[in-house]
Amino acid sequence: MKFFMTVILALLSMSTSVMAAEHVIGQKNKAFTKKSITIKKGDTIKFPNQDPFFHNVYSMSESKSFDLGSYAKGVSKSVKFDKQGEVIVQCAIHPFMKLKVKVE
Numbered sequence: 001m002k003f004f005m006t007v008i009l010a011l012l013s014m015s016t017s018v019m020a021a022e023h024v025i026g027q028k029n030k031a032f033t034k035k036s037i038t039i040k041k042g043d044t045i046k047f048p049n050q051d052p053f054f055h056n057v058y059s060m061s062e063s064k065s066f067d068l069g070s071y072a073k074g075v076s077k078s079v080k081f082d083k084q085g086e087v088i089v090q091c092a093i094h095p096f097m098k099l100k101v102k103v104e
């Protein structure tokens with residue numbers, strides 16, 4: 001009985017990790033490749049820099065604040081969104097760059 005419970009718990013934890021999706025939003029031509037995105041709690045967004053200069057992706061939103069630092073072309077960093085809410089993502093180098101992430 002205990003063995004079956006262990007198996008079931010293992011399967012449950014596997015299915016939740018499979019359900020968490022990874023999204024990709026690049027920085028190209030001084031803009032995010034999407035203006036807004038709706039994701040699920042636990043999902044991850046990858047932010048590859050596709051411009052031949054630096055970007056610095058960050059957010060000061062209440063439900064998720066982070067600063068990925070400035071990084072060059074070809075480099076990609078990811079953020080896991082573990083709380084529901086609306087997150088405004090910006091670039092510290094190009095203040096007009098804006099991405100709205102809705103975490104459901």
Ligand SMILES: [Cu+2]
Binds near residue numbers: 030055056091093097
């Ligand atoms: Cu930038």
